[in-house]
Amino acid sequence: MVVVDSDTSSIFRVRGPLELRCLLDSTDAQLMRQVISRTFVTLRSQVKSESCVLAVCNSSVIIWPNKAVYGEITPDTTCEDLCQWIQTDEQDNVGKKKKKNKKGFSVSVVNLRLMMEVTKPGPLPAPILSKTLKKSHFLRATLPMDCVVRTSYNDTVRDVCKRLLEALTNQLCEMEKIALLHLSGATLIVPEPLHFLLPDPKGLVTVVFPAGVHDKELETRRRELHQQFELPDDRPYFRRANAYHFPNEPYKDGYLRNPHVILTHPTLDNGKLYLVQGVYSYHHYMQDRADDNGWGCAYRSLQTICSWFQQQGYVERSVPTHREIQQALVDVGDKPASFVGSRQWIGSIEVQNVLNHLLDITSKIMFVSQGSELASKGRELANHFLTEGTPIMIGGGVLAHTILGVTWSETTGQIRYLILDPHYTGAEDLQVITEKGWCGWKGPDFWDQTAYYNLCLPQRPRIF
Template sequence: MVAVDSDTLTIFRVRGPLELRCQLDSTDGLLMQKAISRTFETLRSEVKSESCVLMLCDSPVIIWPNKGVYEEITPDTPCEDLHQWIQIDEQESSGKRSGKRKGKKGLSANVINLRLMMEVTKPRPLSAPVLRKTIQKSNFLTASLPMDCVVRTSSSDTIKDTCTQLLEALTQQLWEMEKAILQHTRRTTLLVPEPLHFYLPEPIGLVTVVFPAGVSDGDLETQRKELHRQFDLPEDRPYFKRANAYHFPNEPYKDGYLRNPHMILTHPTLENGKVYLVQGIYSYHHYMQDRVDDNGWGCAYRSLQTICSWFQQQGYVERPVPSHKEIQQALVDVGDKQASFVGSRQWIGSIEVQAVLSHLLGITSKIMFVSQGSELASKGRELANHFLTEGTPIMIGGGVLAHTILGVTWSETTGQIRYLILDPHYTGAEDLQVITDKGWCGWKGPDFWDQTAYYNLCLPLRPRIF
């Protein structure tokens, strides 16, 4: 298990394929299992052999951990010093590439990637080749095992220490892959094991689990329940569904949406104040995305999409984030709107957001009514309790504007409050720096709201499901 939130930690991640080649001379289940186990034992031996090579990505550093051979570094090199060897390939304005440089602060700087490889050729005396021909019927199982291990190191750890941990993690993952294959392989059909990383509540941190690829989350319920018991986790949320798999900072999401832009913000300081934030991952949805020109009318749709993304990425639902037309059709289907509403540019509000969440996702929501914006300053306790117990984004609509509330800082003693706002009215590119510097995602005071306008808040409730 790996915790990733400390500035003094470096996370080493080693990835690479190991080829599984297993000849099955019998269809007897027990004999098949023994043959597969022998093949895995061979792979574990390879990891412990002198042929095992670890290559630091984007770097000239190469390590033979079982030989004690280190190119460019020494066994006693501190782990954190490896950052200076990593090449950052960026096209500068002059067209030149940048050279060595230290990583940036934050988690992205603390993740060091290595490539697992095996030397194919070995020095040995030359000999004449020998050919032998054998004719027999047999089945041959082949698979490329996607090894993916992470280990945590502290600033005092050396490269030699880290290599020892990495080899232990690789060996352990091969045991887990063997177990997964033996449980799910039938005759000549082999389900490739799939390592996934999950970030669990502190102090547990990051853990790696092996699931068989192609087996649904539902069919893995028994294994997921066992993991909940192993880590003493409640069975009221799906921690180990694939949608919850951890994405490392250097791996952008393929859909292009920003995730959790609020994470780089500094929390405001209030006297005796506490911070209450959205729990989990969401996508930032705003005007002009998805080739839809909704500038001036689609803010509530975008806030709803952000909320839907939260439920999808926490593993509560599998349905993709709905489009504007799908949202409109849902309101027609529940009888809230006429058929002509589909394809229109009409606004929606908190009540419609509640109806769509119920109809498309089966999610229940509470509605908080505020007769005028000045009253929102007195809602600190209710909002803090929502983020503490439910942890979902809140949609707030008032007048002609809709926003998403991602958290509050609230002082029980003074009543002071600040709101973490995600603004769907943004029309620019997915530029995190611009979005946070310009306040499209930022902390706002009570004067952010129209003091005389009424507001409705849609507070989605998190399902208590496994």
């Protein structure tokens, strides 16, 4: 999960539909392409016209950028001042209905709606109705425009609008390329803009893909993007599952993502922080209408690991249910058929087997004869999070947990573990989960000092 530095920067995102309408009098492929191209030229001219309107969501601010009309603000209004006009969830929760937030709190994502004025000033001519009989094909598609720009709070609204209009124009050019490339007969595949967060300093980039086309069919295009942005081919960056999730948008499945990001990290002498890389879902007891309290902790830890591989774009299958996990263990010969539907525990070896069978993911197993030895595993755990970055399942006795990171001092040997606890039975309440320690930093005494532990360390596939 990426946290925008709300004290210094913000993302401006403009979205809205543009209607592509083409009257095709011929089925000749070349003529059809020319008509579609002319239609895209018209759309780009609309974006540059005085009818283009940008409405700031959750506010009364409306901007006509090509007429230099900025409604209730001025062209020199800073982004920080503009954000003060936006009604936020925090205001709604406390019943504040003021037009302007005078406390100056920050907004990390500023959403705008792209609209087009359809009425013109002045007297309108009388309508004229004519009738023409001829055979033609009417092609219509709704283009889902979606552009983002990164700004600082000192940037002016004038500058931001200029950049947004440039982004919209460029996106229409990319959409035209996609539309013509995937034109089949008189059928048009709708272009789909997606945003991807690349490693620093590249940041957030937007790519247009043809909607409905599988990632495997886009391998050539994705390889070109890896070369364009000088990215390695050993991990996915441009699969749809890797699309950036904006912090102001809820996840539809209801699971919490990365609850650890709001925690304060412990400070150790000469200590360094090593954390899970990417996004995972928090799976715990009693979710999905399944009563697994007392026996399903390792299943839930496994589900969290599976969610990581899914949300990093390595696999496409959904997170397996308890029954699917049990069936996988039967299929590989690890358990008898009677295991399916039971309430029997599983451990790290079973987690390794399921990952390999269902996701084709290999894992390393770390054996620890007693819990007191975990304090000496700082180097191995730090190296795992540095190179692989996947969640670790740890099982000992009848308990299982997920390790999301460590802070470790090479000089003193001190270590703290970031633990995601699957034994939680409550609602998806981030405050409760973090304040009560269901996701939190633990010391070496967290482990039973005399119990043995097995750790399953999933390995990241070298694919793109």
